Amino acid sequence: MPPGVCHVSSAKGQEMADVVVLGAGVSGHTAALHLRRKLGREHTVTVVSPNANWNWIPSNIWVGVGKMSKADVVFALAPIYRKKSIEHRQAKAVAIWPHGDNSDPRGAVDIVSTAADSVGDETRIRYDYLINATGPQLKFAMTPGLGPDGHTVSVCTADHAVEAADKLHECIEAMKAGATKTLIVGMGHGTCTCEGAAFEYIFNVDHELREAGVRDRARLIYLTNEASLGDFGVGGMTFDDMGFETSSELWTASLFREREVEAILGAHVSQVREGVVEYETLDGERHELAFDFAMLLPPFGGVPMSAYAADGSDITADLFAPSGFMKVDADYTAKPYAEWKASDWPHTYQAPGFDNLFAVGIAFAPPHQISQPRKTSNGTMIAPSPPRTGMPSGAMGKTVAMTIVDRIKNPAADARRASMADMGAACVASAGANLRTGSAAAMTMMPVVPDFDRFPTGRDLKQTRGEIGLAGHWVKLMLHHLFIHKAKARLGWQFIPE
Secondary structure (H helix, E strand, C coil): CCCCCCCEECCCCCEECEEEEECCCHHHHHHHHHHHHHCCCCCEEEEEECCCEEECHHHHHHHCCCCCCHHHCEEECHHHHHHCCCEEEEEEEEEEECCCECCECCEEEEEEECCCCCCCCEEEEEECEEEECCCEEECHHHCCCCCCCCCCECCCCHHHHHHHHHHHHHHHHHHHCCCCEEEEEEECCCCCCCHHHHHHHHHHHHHHHHHCCCHHHEEEEEECCCCCCCCCCCCCCEEEECCEEEEHHHHHHHHHHHHCCEEECCEEEEEEECCEEEEEECCCCEEEEECCEEEEECCEEECCCEEECCCCCECHHHHECCCCCECCCCCCCCCCHHHCCHHHCCCCCECCCCCCEEECHHHECCCCCCCCCEECCCCCEECCCCCCCCHHHHHHHHHHHHHHHHHHHCCCCCCCCCCCCCCCEEEEEEECCCCCCCEEEEEEECCCCCCCCCCCCCCCHHHCEEEEEHHHHHHHHHHHHHHHHHHCCCCCHHHCCC
């Protein structure tokens, strides 16, 4: 029997369980919808999220250039959860009691309300099963001067993206009046992830500049912690193109040449002053780069939470890695990069020692980088962090939800599996947002975590490819509408793949 699981017979003779999901992003929201779909109403499903709204984050890129509005990518969670009989607590989780406490052996979570009528109120809620899907903490503070409270913009939230679009269009208007401008897009720290998002955003910026007729007045620079173009935090890819193998590095470089985008590689941004980025490169050299507009993504960390044993002793280090992400069924043994394996990656997302505690999406601690970590000659770490968003996050959320459904019916049920070393992902960098004028650089990979024991290139060449053109743009636009439909739990939502 899973630790802390309460079994109470209902009038129908079925077991009753309380399932709590921390976070309402792609992973958490997906898990909650599938839990409610598969569980009878004698079981409760509660979502704890500090935000009242859901945001389809991939389309923030389009918001960030003004092609979509905030309303196109955001909607209120409460009506969906009411319709689906999911309890919504607008609050942030601050502590987990996986063994229960002195008053109740069931697991518990301490939450602090963020709702307007109860801000700061703290409550302890009980669970029989818990999914940590809290997503990332945006760690702008790791780079002084980075972020909307500093000197750069972001597309990490819908509000950030609205500000980015405003600043970009101010820049474009100045160029229309005759000014020349330097625009930088990329990563704001040596350990950032989401290189694909920065790649997509810079080509949307390029599209806007060309559409406005001012591309010749703009110097457009991609500043990244990737050691080579096309790395994307996954160590790059090998594509099969009509029987010929090519690298994602060559494929990406051709796009940069075609679009006249400069690339600064292997960079760690150490500070941003007003109008100036300071950065260090892998050769140990330190540089300054003046800019008029900069969208630099922050590094991610786990959402801060503590963990306690039943007697109140602190066990945070047992449940969480130093990064703040939760430990799961991965191999966290320290070893050289060359010795890391696809099999090191988690399969079930269970926290060690607990059959009723899981972490999915960005909330779980990856066992190692996929892209090779490097240090500058000064000892500064430049290591793109593994991406864990989008399609893989949704698949993890559904898989863990189905494990919980199985275990409510049969506590001895095996956990279902969804390793990133077995699942694929797509990155569609699409510029423009209508059916006729857009274009896209579309990449698919299988698996996300390369497995050199199974594939000579680390990935299945039949399912790893790069394509450029309008078709990929149509796919991206279709996916936007499909996933909004799915997230709103509209008719047939469950048939749309994760």
